Amino acid sequence: MIITRRNALKLGITAFLTSLASNATARKLTGTKVVVIGAGLAGLAAAKQLQERGAEVIVLEAGDYVGGRIRTDMSLGAPFEFGAGWIHGPSQHNPVKQLADALDVGTFVTDDDNLEVFDLSGRPLTDAEYVRLDDMYDHLETVLYSPARSETRSVHDLLREIEPDILTDPLGIWALSTFFEFDIGAGIEDISARNGFASDTFDGADVILTEGYDQVFAPLAADLDIRLNTPVSRVYHDRNGVEIDGLQADYVVCAVPLGILKTGDIVFEPSLPEDVQKSIDRIGFGSVTKIALKFETPFWDTETQYFGVMTEPRGRWNYWLNYRTFSDENILLGLSFGRYAPIADNMSKEVMTRDALAVLRSVWGDEVTSPQSVLTTHWSKEPHFLGAYSFPRTGGSVADFTRLEAPISGRLFMAGEHTNFDYHGTTHGALMSGRRAASDILKA
Ligand SMILES: Cc1cc2nc3c(=O)[nH]c(=O)nc-3n(C[C@H](O)[C@H](O)[C@H](O)COP(=O)(O)OP(=O)(O)OC[C@H]3O[C@@H](n4cnc5c(N)ncnc54)[C@H](O)[C@@H]3O)c2cc1C
Structure with a gap:
C-alpha cells in the first residue's frame, strides 16, 4: 500500500482510537x-x-x-507451509509483521524479480519476451485494478471482450494465473472484475519466516x-x-x-x-495447492528465487519457489492455481507427485531425479476448511x-x-x- 493521506489517516486514527478504547475498557x-x-x-x-x-x-x-x-511442517529440514507462506506487505503497520518482530523470528525477503520463466517447450524466455511480460503485467494491472463501476462480469469475460489476445497467448495465460489467480486464490472465470482486485495492501516486499x-x-x-x-x-x-x-x-x-x-x-x-x-x-472460497519435492541434489540454478513454467491447462504447477535461496535444503515448492487447484487437490499424493514431476521434466528433462520426500496440500478436501481463502466472486x-x-x-x-x-x-x-x-x- 502506498501510504496515501487516506491510508495514513486511517492507520493513525485507528491506532489512536484503539489506544483510547483499551484504556477506557x-x-x-x-x-x-x-x-x-x-x-x-x-x-x-x-x-x-x-x-x-x-x-x-x-x-x-x-x-x-x-x-x-x-x-508448518519441519520434517523436510526447512519449513513447509501448508497454508500461509508469506507475510504480504510486511510494513510496520502490518500486525502480523508486528507479531514476528516482537518475537524476533527470522524473515527472508523473497525477490519476485529473481525469476526465470520457461515456455511450453521448456525453453527459457528471451530478453524481449521478459520485456513483453513486464508490459503485459503492467497493462493487466491497469485494467484489473481500476474497472468500471458498472462492471458485472468475471475477469475472464471482461478480458475476452477487451483483451482477447491475452487469453490465447501462452505468456498472457501464465501471467494471469501466476500473478492474479494466485493472489486471489481462484480462477479468472470466477473472480469478479468489479471487486476482485479492489482490496487493500500494506507496503513492502513479501517475506517468508525462515523458522x-x-x-x-x-x-x-x-x-x-x-x-x-x-x-x-x-x-x-x-x-x-x-x-x-x-x-x-x-x-x-x-x-x-x-x-x-x-x-x-x-x-x-x-x-x-x-x-x-x-x-x-x-x-467465493477457492483453493491453492502446494507440493514440496525434496531432492538429493539440485538440478536447477540454486541462485534463482522463482521458476515459472508455462503449462497446460492454465494453473498447473506453473510457479516454483527454490528453497536453496534461503535454506540448505534441495527443495522445490510447486504451486497450482485457479481452476486447476481443486483438480490437484483431488489427486492422491502419488498422482500429484507424477503430475508435478512431469512439469519439471518439461524443463530439466532426465536431470529430474526421484524426490526423496514429498509433502502435498489438499485444502478444498480438508473437512474443517473446504478451501484456501475467500475471494470476491462474480x-x-x-x-x-x-x-x-x-x-x-x-x-x-x-x-x-x-x-x-x-x-x-x-x-x-x-x-x-x-x-x-x-x-x-x-x-x-
Ligand atoms: C494454501 C494457502 C496459502 C496461503 N498463503 C498466504 C500467504 O502467503 N500470506 C497470507 O497472509 N495468507 C495466506 N493464506 C491465507 C491465510 O492463511 C488465512 O487467511 C488465515 O490463516 C485465515 O485465518 P482464520 O483465523 O480466518 O481461519 P483459519 O485459520 O482457517 O481458522 C479457522 C479454524 O476453525 C476451525 N474449525 C472449522 N470448523 C469448526 C467447527 N465446526 N468447530 C470448531 N472449529 C472449527 C478450523 O479447524 C480452523 O482451525 C493462505 C492460505 C492457504 C490455505
Whole structure:
C-alpha cells in the first residue's frame, strides 16, 4: 500500500482510537464468558484480546492443532507451509509483521524479480519476451485494478471482450494465473472484475519466516483455554446469552472458515439472517495447492528465487519457489492455481507427485531425479476448511464481506479473513478481524 493521506489517516486514527478504547475498557469484561469457535489466527486474536480485558474465554477447535490455515511442517529440514507462506506487505503497520518482530523470528525477503520463466517447450524466455511480460503485467494491472463501476462480469469475460489476445497467448495465460489467480486464490472465470482486485495492501516486499510461520501465533495461544478435537455443531443465541453445544456463555465469536459456513454444518438457532446467509453464499472460497519435492541434489540454478513454467491447462504447477535461496535444503515448492487447484487437490499424493514431476521434466528433462520426500496440500478436501481463502466472486459485492463483519446479533459475532474485505485472504486480515470482533464485544 502506498501510504496515501487516506491510508495514513486511517492507520493513525485507528491506532489512536484503539489506544483510547483499551484504556477506557481495561478489564471491563471481568465476569463475562465468551466462547470462540475456531483456533485460527482470527479466533486466537479475539480470544487473547478478550481474555486480556478480563473475560473468561474458551476456544473450541475442531482440528487437532492450533493455527488453522497457518500450519508448518519441519520434517523436510526447512519449513513447509501448508497454508500461509508469506507475510504480504510486511510494513510496520502490518500486525502480523508486528507479531514476528516482537518475537524476533527470522524473515527472508523473497525477490519476485529473481525469476526465470520457461515456455511450453521448456525453453527459457528471451530478453524481449521478459520485456513483453513486464508490459503485459503492467497493462493487466491497469485494467484489473481500476474497472468500471458498472462492471458485472468475471475477469475472464471482461478480458475476452477487451483483451482477447491475452487469453490465447501462452505468456498472457501464465501471467494471469501466476500473478492474479494466485493472489486471489481462484480462477479468472470466477473472480469478479468489479471487486476482485479492489482490496487493500500494506507496503513492502513479501517475506517468508525462515523458522516457520507457526512461530507468530505462539504468544496469542499462550494461556488460552483451547479445546482441540471439539467441532461445534450448534450455536443457540438470544438476547440473554448463547449456548454452544451445551456450553453457556454471554457471547460467541464464530471464527471458522467460510467453507464451513457455506456447508451449514454449524446450525444457528435462530438461523442466520437471510442477508447474512446470502452473503455467505455469494462470497467465493477457492483453493491453492502446494507440493514440496525434496531432492538429493539440485538440478536447477540454486541462485534463482522463482521458476515459472508455462503449462497446460492454465494453473498447473506453473510457479516454483527454490528453497536453496534461503535454506540448505534441495527443495522445490510447486504451486497450482485457479481452476486447476481443486483438480490437484483431488489427486492422491502419488498422482500429484507424477503430475508435478512431469512439469519439471518439461524443463530439466532426465536431470529430474526421484524426490526423496514429498509433502502435498489438499485444502478444498480438508473437512474443517473446504478451501484456501475467500475471494470476491462474480455476482457478489464488497457489501457481502462487510455484512459478515457487522455483528450478527448482540451476542453473535463473526471473525475470520472472510469478514475483512480490505485484507481478505491474508493472515493480517484474519488477525485484524479477530481484534475487531473482540472490540465489538467490548462495545456490546
Ligand atoms: C494454501 C494457502 C496459502 C496461503 N498463503 C498466504 C500467504 O502467503 N500470506 C497470507 O497472509 N495468507 C495466506 N493464506 C491465507 C491465510 O492463511 C488465512 O487467511 C488465515 O490463516 C485465515 O485465518 P482464520 O483465523 O480466518 O481461519 P483459519 O485459520 O482457517 O481458522 C479457522 C479454524 O476453525 C476451525 N474449525 C472449522 N470448523 C469448526 C467447527 N465446526 N468447530 C470448531 N472449529 C472449527 C478450523 O479447524 C480452523 O482451525 C493462505 C492460505 C492457504 C490455505
